Amino acid sequence: MSTRPKRLRHRAAALIAAACLAGNLAATATAQEQARAATATMPPVNDGLPMPGFAIDPGSTAIVITDPQNDFLSPQGVTWGVVGESITKNRTVENLGALFEVADQTGMPVFVSPHYYFEHDHRWKFEGTLETLMHDIGMFDRPRALTLEGFEGSGADWLERYKPFINNGRTVVTSPHKVYGPDSNDLALQLRKAGISKVILGGMSSNLCTESHMRSLIEAGFEVMVVTDATAGAITPYYDGYAASLVNFRMIASAVDNTANTVAAIRKAYRGR
Numbered sequence: 001m002s003t004r005p006k007r008l009r010h011r012a013a014a015l016i017a018a019a020c021l022a023g024n025l026a027a028t029a030t031a032q033e034q035a036r037a038a039t040a041t042m043p044p045v046n047d048g049l050p051m052p053g054f055a056i057d058p059g060s061t062a063i064v065i066t067d068p069q070n071d072f073l074s075p076q077g078v079t080w081g082v083v084g085e086s087i088t089k090n091r092t093v094e095n096l097g098a099l100f101e102v103a104d105q106t107g108m109p110v111f112v113s114p115h116y117y118f119e120h121d122h123r124w125k126f127e128g129t130l131e132t133l134m135h136d137i138g139m140f141d142r143p144r145a146l147t148l149e150g151f152e153g154s155g156a157d158w159l160e161r162y163k164p165f166i167n168n169g170r171t172v173v174t175s176p177h178k179v180y181g182p183d184s185n186d187l188a189l190q191l192r193k194a195g196i197s198k199v200i201l202g203g204m205s206s207n208l209c210t211e212s213h214m215r216s217l218i219e220a221g222f223e224v225m226v227v228t229d230a231t232a233g234a235i236t237p238y239y240d241g242y243a244a245s246l247v248n249f250r251m252i253a254s255a256v257d258n259t260a261n262t263v264a265a266i267r268k269a270y271r272g273r
Helices: 004-034 080-090 092-106 119-123 129-136 160-166 187-193 206-219 241-252 259-271
Strands: 061-066 110-113 198-203 223-231 255-257
Touching (some): 061 092, 061 187, 061 206, 080 223, 092 160, 092 223, 092 259, 110 160, 110 187, 198 206, 255 259
Parallel strands (some): 061 198, 198 223, 223 255
16 A cells, blocks of 8 residues: 555644644734733733723713822922822823713713811821821811811812812712721712712822722722723832832722723713613
């Protein structure tokens, strides 16, 4: 019996195996080329972590913004020297404005969790590191809880461009949080009373109040996504607060994405009602 057919079969099998191997290597290379970690402006791709996802339901989803105030977001604010670089790079001011605007246009609920310190707060007997700093520099200071004396244009006031959206009679402004998270204010209560179970989160400052709100809301049973370029953090010669928070956003939240994609998803969800 001739061995020629057998040799041809072996050669064909070898060619098929080589083609399959080449295809697998190409697919692997393509996946590796596409793989990326989450950044401020880009969601993650093939980064080795699960992608739980976040579906916007107009009946149960709200935007929560932490500390949209002058002391963080204005060049005249007391923290601009350390947060300005991150805010400028992420275009945080503009992106928060886009979230306020899409909520105003669609009717999506918005909740603002502000940060205020009154005179009695300066009599605390102990503070953590950045609590001490905030008290020392007069950050978010207001004279008394039951007056707006000196509020207009102060570091505790809203950034001017957000005022039409916050003072529109629909946005819920919660009681102030006092350290970083909403454990000391009524945000969770206000969300639950409004029938909200899903939160799109942005605001300041990324590794402090924003991350603390994410953690607390998730522990309280809310589903949370973080808008990664609608926040920013302090950058010092030794520490990058934004970089630290970005890792935790990715590892803890149901989803992370940029403002443009989030705004588009909100519009799509409301068009489908």
